[in-house]
Amino acid sequence: MIKTLEEIGLTDAEAKVYLALLELGSTTAGPLVKKAELHRTTVYDCLKRLAEKGMVNYVLIRKMKYFEAADPRILMNILKEKEGKLEEILPELEKLKGAGKLRQEVNVYQGIKGMKTVCGNMIEDLKDGGEYFDFGVSGLFREVMGSYWSLWQKQKMKYGIKSYVIFNEDVKEKNPRLLKDYYGEARFHPKEYSSITDTIIYDDKVIIFIWTARPPLAIVIKNKDNAESYKNQFKLMWKFSKR
Numbered sequence: 001m002i003k004t005l006e007e008i009g010l011t012d013a014e015a016k017v018y019l020a021l022l023e024l025g026s027t028t029a030g031p032l033v034k035k036a037e038l039h040r041t042t043v044y045d046c047l048k049r050l051a052e053k054g055m056v057n058y059v060l061i062r063k064m065k066y067f068e069a070a071d072p073r074i075l076m077n078i079l080k081e082k083e084g085k086l087e088e089i090l091p092e093l094e095k096l097k098g099a100g101k102l103r104q105e106v107n108v109y110q111g112i113k114g115m116k117t118v119c120g121n122m123i124e125d126l127k128d129g130g131e132y133f134d135f136g137v138s139g140l141f142r143e144v145m146g147s148y149w150s151l152w153q154k155q156k157m158k159y160g161i162k163s164y165v166i167f168n169e170d171v172k173e174k175n176p177r178l179l180k181d182y183y184g185e186a187r188f189h190p191k192e193y194s195s196i197t198d199t200i201i202y203d204d205k206v207i208i209f210i211w212t213a214r215p216p217l218a219i220v221i222k223n224k225d226n227a228e229s230y231k232n233q234f235k236l237m238w239k240f241s242k243r
Contacts, residue, residue, distance in 0.1 A: 008079055013038055017046040018055055021069035028064055053078065105222035111215040115145060118207060118218045123155050125203060131162035132202035133234040136195030138168045139175040140211035153183045166234075166241050168194040187241035201230045 005015035013036075020035040021027070033043050047067060050056040054074055058067045109118050126132060142149035156163060163184030169191045171178060179186065189195070198209035204224040210217040221227075 005075075008075060009082065011046075011049075013042050014046045014050055017043055018050060018069055021056065021067060022072070026059075026066045026068045028066060032067065107220045107222075109218040109220065110213075112145065115209070115216055115218055116148060118209075118220060119148075119152055122200070122202065122207075123152075123159065123161070125205075126161045127159035129160045129162070130202065131164070132200055133164050133231060133238075134198065134200045135166040135189070135234055135237055136168070136197050136199050137165050137171070138194065138196050138198070138211075139171045139178050140196060141198060141209065142175065142178050142181075144211045144216050149178070150181045153181050157183045164234075164238065166237055169242070170194065187238060187243055189237075189241060199230065201227055201234060203227065206230045 001019060002012060002015040005018065006012060010018065016036045016038060017032065020032055024031055024035055029040065029043060029047075032047075033040050036043055038046075047056055047058075051058075054077075055070050056067055057070060058065045060066075109115065122132065145152075155161075164187075165182065165184055166187050166189055167179070169188040172188070196212055198211065200207040200209070204222055204227045206221045206223070206227050208219045208221075210219075
């Protein structure tokens with residue numbers, strides 16, 4: 001019984017005092033201390049807390065306090081009260097849980113199929129005229145994905161997806177066909193700042209494509225604050241990149 005009483009919110013000592021009172025009936029503190037096998041101070045502390053819970057009451061007889069346990073059915077009222085309080089805050093708890101999910105989500109995709117999944121998801125997310133920002137573009141996307149690069153550009157055009165991409169400057173010489181197929185606005189990193197890691201930012205997502213991995217790898221991070229931070233970095237790079 002003590003374990004059950006603990007589960008509804010009583011301490012071990014409170015449970016012992018309450019059970020002892022049920023057995024003794026109306027009693028002074030002395031017999032209660034002996035029955036509960038607790039220190040006198042602990043018993044008095046428990047009686048005070050139990051009284052606050054409505055589980056103990058007392059009467060004064062010739063200046064002596066006689067304690068008595070309330071009807072055990074009061075425990076059901078305590079449970080109902082706790083349940084009611086929980087129901088009141090439950091919507092807020094669910095909001096917090098939802099916020100936690102939105103705050104951070106990381107997924108990793110591998111291989112050609114994985115890359116197509118990530119790019120396909122982008123099209124779905126942005127097909128109502130969305131936009132994305134991309135830097136560190138070396139041309140490896142087209143090299144690894146082949147004709148899918150051109151298909152992806154056509155899908156962007158079809159759905160009116162805006163793109164702002166900072167290419168490595170050497171793409172102009174090494175891969176002019178890529179620039180011809182590309183749909184969107186373009187600027188260029190100076191050669192000394194070239195990158196082989198393609199970083200895309202849109203909505204609340206940051207996607208890091210590692211084309212040189214075997215198999216190729218994409219890390220999708222869903223985090224609003226993180227995406228805003230990357231977007232600010234992109235804006236700074238865009239400002240100082242060459243047309």
